[in-house]
Amino acid sequence: MVSIKQFQVTFDCAEPERVARFWCEVLGYVVPAAPEGFATWSDFERTLPAEQRGASFACVDPSGVGPRLYFQRVPEGKVVKNRLHLDVRVGTGLVGEQRVAALEAECSRLVALGAKRVRLLLADGENESCLVMQDVEGNEFCLD
Template sequence: MATVRELQVTFDCAEPVRLARFWCEVLGYVVPPGQDEAAVEGGGDDAPEDQPGGAVCVDPTGAGPRLYFQRVPEGKVVKNRVHLDVRAGTGLVGAERLATLEAEGARLVALGATRVRLLPADDEEESCLVMQDVEGNEFCLD
């Protein structure tokens, strides 16, 4: 049997600090103790493109994975192969679920997210909102 290990989710990005701040707001995460408010490791957002900078945010309860945002020189070209599902409507169904997702989607748009589309409920799945973060990475509100 495998040993449970800690999980870190790493995002390639152009502006690590900006993306880390966005996801801290989305998830209620924080900058780890001992780092300045910008959560910069390495070169930061002002570093030359050949110097990777990075930013970190963590779940203050310790339950969720650490998120690391690393600067890469290339931009995002195609749809993510992996994405985060932000579980805003867990346990809710129908109109109540949809209202909760819409309210959370509006909050995230105010933070810089983009609403892509609503996937309406069907016979198998409840409603889900497809969104993009401030750098165009897809995620779902479900």
């Protein structure tokens, strides 16, 4: 019998904390508690060598159900389309104009957080409508 494995989703980015805090707002995730012995993550960061400060950040589902999201600084910028992206489920169970209205409402909220609207893909008989967006560093994701 195959056992269920836990996993985390890792993002390569230039500014890990900024991108992590964006996704906390999108998904209702939280920043985990600082390591034992430290009051804040800033306190912990000050103990690291200069080149490691700000190199990573994480956020977690406060209910413990969703995967941990980990953000790591990389030197290169994003060049091409993501091979993997998140679908943020905001229109589940909705169809037609109700679904599009829910997607548009969430899009407006996320644009105010720094996301960019790319395009609305309307239902085509096989797939329901979804809205393609980019996060604060240009990584694609969909409102579905």
